Amino acid sequence: MFAIIQAAGWPIWFLLLASVIALALIIERSVSLRDRRIIPPNLFGEVVAVYQRQGVTDEMLGKLALDSPLGTVLAAGLRNHKASRYVMKEAIEEAGRAVAHDLERFLTTLGTIATAAPLLGLFGTVIGMIEIFGSQSPTGTNPQQLAHGISIALYNTAFGIGIAVPALIFYRHFRHKVDTLIVEMEERASKLVDILHGERVDAPAPLRA
Numbered sequence: 001m002f003a004i005i006q007a008a009g010w011p012i013w014f015l016l017l018a019s020v021i022a023l024a025l026i027i028e029r030s031v032s033l034r035d036r037r038i039i040p041p042n043l044f045g046e047v048v049a050v051y052q053r054q055g056v057t058d059e060m061l062g063k064l065a066l067d068s069p070l071g072t073v074l075a076a077g078l079r080n081h082k083a084s085r086y087v088m089k090e091a092i093e094e095a096g097r098a099v100a101h102d103l104e105r106f107l108t109t110l111g112t113i114a115t116a117a118p119l120l121g122l123f124g125t126v127i128g129m130i131e132i133f134g135s136q137s138p139t140g141t142n143p144q145q146l147a148h149g150i151s152i153a154l155y156n157t158a159f160g161i162g163i164a165v166p167a168l169i170f171y172r173h174f175r176h177k178v179d180t181l182i183v184e185m186e187e188r189a190s191k192l193v194d195i196l197h198g199e200r201v202d203a204p205a206p207l208r209a
Helices: 004-009 010-032 042-053 058-067 070-078 086-101 107-134 143-197
Strands: none
Touching: 004 143, 010 107, 010 143, 042 058, 042 070, 042 143, 058 070, 070 086, 070 143, 086 143, 107 143
C-alpha cells in the first residue's frame, strides 16, 4: 500500500484525506439514521396511551423530547395541546424542520466529496502529465521520470473514481432515507393532531353546473 502511495505521488494525499472523511461520515450516518433510533416503533402508541391516561406533564414532555427525533416532534405538538389545531401543527412543523436539519447533518459534506473526488483525481492526472512532459528533453527521454508521471496520472484517476462512486451511492441512499423518515414522522404527528382535535372533515367538492 505504501508503495502505491509513493507511486501515486503527493496529489494522492488529498484523495486519501477525502476517503478517510467519507468513510467516517458513512459510518456515522449509518449509525445515526437507524430506523429504530429515529422512529421507535412503539413510541407513538405509548405517547397516546400516556396522554389519554394522565394528560400532559412537564416531566413527560421532557422525557419525550429527549427520547428520539420523533419524540421531539410529538413533544412540540403536545406542548400546545390546548391551542388550536393550526397552532399545534405550526409547532410541530417548526420542530420538524429542526429535526430534518439534524438528520441531514454531514450529507452536504459527503455529497461534496462525491463531486470533488474525481476533480482531485483529475488534478493528479494533470500533475502526472506535467511529469511526463518533463521527462522529455533534447537528449532523449528519462524512462524513470516518464514511468513515475504515468503512475501519478493513472493512480490518481483510479483513486478519484474509486472514492467518488461509493460516496455518491451512500449520499443518495442517506438522502432518500432522510426523506422517508421525515414523511413517516409527519404522518405520526398528523395522527396525534387528529387524536387531540378530532378527525379532519374535508370540505365538500363544489358542484358543477
